[in-house]
Amino acid sequence: MDAQLEIQLIAAVVAIACAIPGVFLVLRKMALISDAISHSILPGIVIGFFITEDLNSPLLILLAAVTGVITVVMVESIQKTGLVKEDTAIGLVFPALFSIGVILIAKNANDVHLDVDAVLLGELAFAPFDRLIIGETDVGPKSLWVMGAILSITVGMLFAFFKELKVSTFDAGLSAALGFSPVVLHYGLMTISSVTVVGAFEAVGAVLVVALMIAPAATAYLLTSDLKKMLVLSVIFGVFSAIGGYWMAHFLDASIAGSMTTVLGLVFLAVYLFAPSKGLIAVMYRQRQQRTEVSLLTFLLHLNNHEEESERHVKHLNEHINWQKVRSETVLELAEKNNLIKIDKEIVALTPKGKEFTDLALEYIITNKDEHIEHMKDDFFLFRG
Amino acid sequence: MSHSKIAIRVDDLTVAYSYKPVLWDIDLEVPEGVLMAIVGPNGAGKSTLIKSILGIIDPIAGSVSIYGKPYDKQRKLVAYVPQKGSVDWDFPTTALDVVTMGTYGKLGWIKRPGGKEKRAALEALEKVGMLPFKGRQISQLSGGQQQRVFLARALVQDAAIYFMDEPFQGVDATTEIAIINILKELRKAGKTVVVVHHDLQTVPEYFDWVTFLNVKKIATGPVKDIFNDDNLTKTYGINYKVAVNQ
Numbered sequence: 302m303d304a305q306l307e308i309q310l311i312a313a314v315v316a317i318a319c320a321i322p323g324v325f326l327v328l329r330k331m332a333l334i335s336d337a338i339s340h341s342i343l344p345g346i347v348i349g350f351f352i353t354e355d356l357n358s359p360l361l362i363l364l365a366a367v368t369g370v371i372t373v374v375m376v377e378s379i380q381k382t383g384l385v386k387e388d389t390a391i392g393l394v395f396p397a398l399f400s401i402g403v404i405l406i407a408k409n410a411n412d413v414h415l416d417v418d419a420v421l422l423g424e425l426a427f428a429p430f431d432r433l434i435i436g437e438t439d440v441g442p443k444s445l446w447v448m449g450a451i452l453s454i455t456v457g458m459l460f461a462f463f464k465e466l467k468v469s470t471f472d473a474g475l476s477a478a479l480g481f482s483p484v485v486l487h488y489g490l491m492t493i494s495s496v497t498v499v500g501a502f503e504a505v506g507a508v509l510v511v512a513l514m515i516a517p518a519a520t521a522y523l524l525t526s527d528l529k530k531m532l533v534l535s536v537i538f539g540v541f542s543a544i545g546g547y548w549m550a551h552f553l554d555a556s557i558a559g560s561m562t563t564v565l566g567l568v569f570l571a572v573y574l575f576a577p578s579k580g581l582i583a584v585m586y587r588q589r590q591q592r593t594e595v596s597l598l599t600f601l602l603h604l605n606n607h608e609e610e611s612e613r614h615v616k617h618l619n620e621h622i623n624w625q626k627v628r629s630e631t632v633l634e635l636a637e638k639n640n641l642i643k644i645d646k647e648i649v650a651l652t653p654k655g656k657e658f659t660d661l662a663l664e665y666i667i668t669n670k671d672e673h674i675e676h677m678k679d680d681f682f683l684f685r686g
Numbered sequence: 687m688s689h690s691k692i693a694i695r696v697d698d699l700t701v702a703y704s705y706k707p708v709l710w711d712i713d714l715e716v717p718e719g720v721l722m723a724i725v726g727p728n729g730a731g732k733s734t735l736i737k738s739i740l741g742i743i744d745p746i747a748g749s750v751s752i753y754g755k756p757y758d759k760q761r762k763l764v765a766y767v768p769q770k771g772s773v774d775w776d777f778p779t780t781a782l783d784v785v786t787m788g789t790y791g792k793l794g795w796i797k798r799p800g801g802k803e804k805r806a807a808l809e810a811l812e813k814v815g816m817l818p819f820k821g822r823q824i825s826q827l828s829g830g831q832q833q834r835v836f837l838a839r840a841l842v843q844d845a846a847i848y849f850m851d852e853p854f855q856g857v858d859a860t861t862e863i864a865i866i867n868i869l870k871e872l873r874k875a876g877k878t879v880v881v882v883h884h885d886l887q888t889v890p891e892y893f894d895w896v897t898f899l900n901v902k903k904i905a906t907g908p909v910k911d912i913f914n915d916d917n918l919t920k921t922y923g924i925n926y927k928v929a930v931n932q
Contacts, residue, residue: 328777383704461796468787472773475839478740478766479791480758526778526823668858 304429309547311428311445312561315501316513316539318452321459322494323514324535327522328470333388334373334491335514337395339498339507341372343402343420346499351409357431357443362451362499369495370488372398399507423506425547425557444503451500455493459532466490467528505558513539516565523576538568591682596632601641601659604651615647691718691753693847693878694739699748701731701738708734710902712748716880718846720895721873723883723909727922730900732882733769736849740766752847762792765843767836767850775825781835782820785810788842810838815864830861837865847878854885866892889913 326335345368349361372394379390406416433443440446459466465486469476473483494514501510521534546561553560574581604613611617618629633649636642641655651659661677696714700707709731716722724732737743739750741757752760765788788810789803811817814834819827827835833853840848848869854862869879873894883889889896889909896913898904898921905917 328774330774464787464790464793464798465795467779468790471777471779471784472768472787474737474742474768474772475766475787477742478761478764480761481790481795522778526825527780528778528783531778 307429307442307445308425308557309544311442311448311504312425312543312547312557313540314445314448314452315504316517316543316561317536318448318455318497319501319510319513320517320535320539321455321532322490322497323518324521324528324532325466325470325490326494327515327518328528329490332511332515332519333391334376335494335498336511337372337376337391338369338491338495339502339510341395341398342366342368342495342499342502343399343507344368344405345402346420346502347402347405347409356503357447359447362447362496365499366492366495368398369498370491373488373491419506420502421506421508422556423502423504423509423558425504428504444500448500448504451497455497458489458493462486462489505561509558509562512562512565513542516562516569517542520565520569520572523572523579538565542568587682593628593631593635594681596628597635597641598659598662600632600636601651601655602663604642604649605656605659610648613649615644615649618649692716693718693753694880695751695754696735696739697749697751699735699738699745699750701734701743701745707901709738709745709899712899712903714897714903714906716878716895716897716906718878719873719876721869721879721881721893722895722897723881723889723893724897724899725883725886725889725921726899726904730921732899733851735899736766736851736880736882740764740849763846765840765845765848767840767848767853769851770829770833770836770855772851775827775832777824779824780821781816781824781827781831782807782811784824784835785838785842788839791843806842806844807838810842811835813841814838814868828858830857833857833861833865837868841868845877848872848880850879850881852882852884854883886918 323335326332342365345365346356346361349358349364350356352364353361355361375394376387376390379385379393380387385393402420406420428444429442431443432439433441433446465476465481468479469481469483469486476483476486498507498510498514501513505513517535517538518531520538521531524534525531542561542564545564547557549555549564550557550560572580575583577583600618607613615633618633633642633644636655637644639654639658640652641658642649643652644650658677692715694714694716696712699709699712699714701709708729712735714735724735726732734743738745739752739757750757752763757764782804785807786799786803789799789806793799793803808817808820811820814837816831816834816838819831824832824835833856837850837853840850850869853865857865869881869892872879881893883893890913893909895907896909897906898912898917900921900923904921905912
């Protein structure tokens with residue numbers, strides 16, 4: 302396998318391994334915790350490196366992951382005192398642990414092949430040089446095996462405990478009452494996240510690993526209302542950004558990790574703007590549409606209340622209801638499109654459908670009961686609550 | 687109705703957040719087959735009492751038993767409807783999926799819900815009149831519909847005892863009547879139902895058993911015997927005569 306392909310493969314595996322726990326972190330509103338973990342594992346990595354002298358050693362990964370879990374415990378115990386809020390507790394804990402790591406590196410910089418730049422940004426391009434040799438055979442880059450192992454564990458856990466993770470994320474109280482300890486699940490997730498961050502940090506660094514965890518999940522969240530689909534989409538976005546980022550770096554001659562994160566950011570931006578129902582443009586369109594629908598309803602009520610022709614002349618609508626010309630045209634169009642009115646010689650009248658619509662809408666507005674207007678929800682945003 | 691069997695027994699239960707006791711030395715016996723309201727002012731510890739019985743909160747003293755055994759051993763006999771506001775309704779899931787969560791307890795760890803669980807969930811949705819909304823994302827449901835989904839999730843647990851934390855909060859009158867009718871049906875079927883309740887006016891109409899709580903237990907018993915001005919005044923600290931008799 303050539304180095305190019307190996308790098309892309311490692312990047313993709315890292316992206317998938319990060320995306321899966323990321324979904325649950327985002328849904329649990331714990332995105333910041335991943336930031337904290339990714340920084341505070343540094344002293345664990347440095348100490349592990351002193352002992353093992355190998356960044357891919359399982360012992361190092363375990364030691365560093367323990368530091369990650371300790372971070373979570375420290376944040377929670379500070380928060381539990383009630384003296385500071387959670388974000389403050391996070392801001393207190395991880396810089397402290399991170400700085401210990403930085404000092405440890407600086408003090409031993411001459412003896413240790415580990416520098417702060419590499420820790421912050423990682424270096425994927427070098428990953429293929431560190432090979433795993435079993436006996437006499439070269440079986441591939443070490444980091445691919447390490448991340449592959451971490452990913453397998455993550456996927457195995459996800460399949461085994463999917464329903465437990467789901468219920469404890471959605472409703473911790475019910476989860477506890479059903480016998481699925483939210484505490485156990487919480488620390489399980491924190492352990493997996495820590496292990497993943499440690500494994501991924503060599504490739505993408507402590508800063509960018511956060512993007513790999515949070516951005517795919519945040520993007521997927523805007524596109525689906527199904528947890529399984531959210532997981533699948535996160536993985537797709539992660540892999541797409543990993544491969545896309547690699548080639549972007551290739552052509553720009555830039556950092557691979559930096560390019561991956563840039564692609565992630567661009568994908569998020571695109572979805573944030575264009576997502577079909579939760580995207581910014583869709584939301585703005587819906588709000589505009591709702592305003593028009595309110596006008597429509599006002600107009601229909603007016604027709605309902607007035608028999609006299611003078612009140613129902615197309616030309617007089619502007620004056621009567623105080624609309625601009627454009628607005629009255631939009632409203633008339635919408636009403637006609639839905640067969641709610643008929644216009645005969647410029648005199649507007651409610652159709653039977655329009656009459657029924659008006660009555661139901663009025664009842665809904667007064668009673669706030671939506672049993673009778675279910676069929677109207679498909680065509681009108683106004684009734685979707 | 688005979689109240690021979692005790693469904694829930696609470697002994698000397700004390701719960702404190704930091705150093706402030708929220709529940710103080712509670713003794714309580716709930717007979718099988720009653721529809722019981724827990725009433726008391728804000729901060730009286732009503733939700734805390736339910737949560738301690740269900741093992742969601744650890745008490746600092748005392749014990750709880752469900753049909754004579756600790757809750758851990760009797761989980762499958764108990765269903766729980768938390769306060770609607772306690773979950774994130776933007777969670778990516780559907781009404782049917784939320785109701786299916788009620789079957790997880792009987793499944794235990796790792797095992798996944800299959801056709802049988804799905805059928806049970808659909809049946810429960812039908813009972814609360816929410817079948818047409820089974821595929822809808824839960825944030826797209828109205829407050830009353832969300833509460834019905836929660837109720838369906840409890841029904842699917844097919845329990846002997848149901849705990850509900852303010853099921854009538856923020857729901858419309860139709861939903862309130864629908865819910866209370868289902869609760870009355872549960873009682874008819876011999877189940878025990880415990881409801882944290884706010885609206886004192888409806889206590890005599892909805893419930894046959896009541897517990898007055900304000901950090902300490904004030905009184906517990908049949909509504910017709912103990913739902914009176916005396917206990918209301920003891921619980922709420924002001925004279926409730928006018929409010930209730932209106």
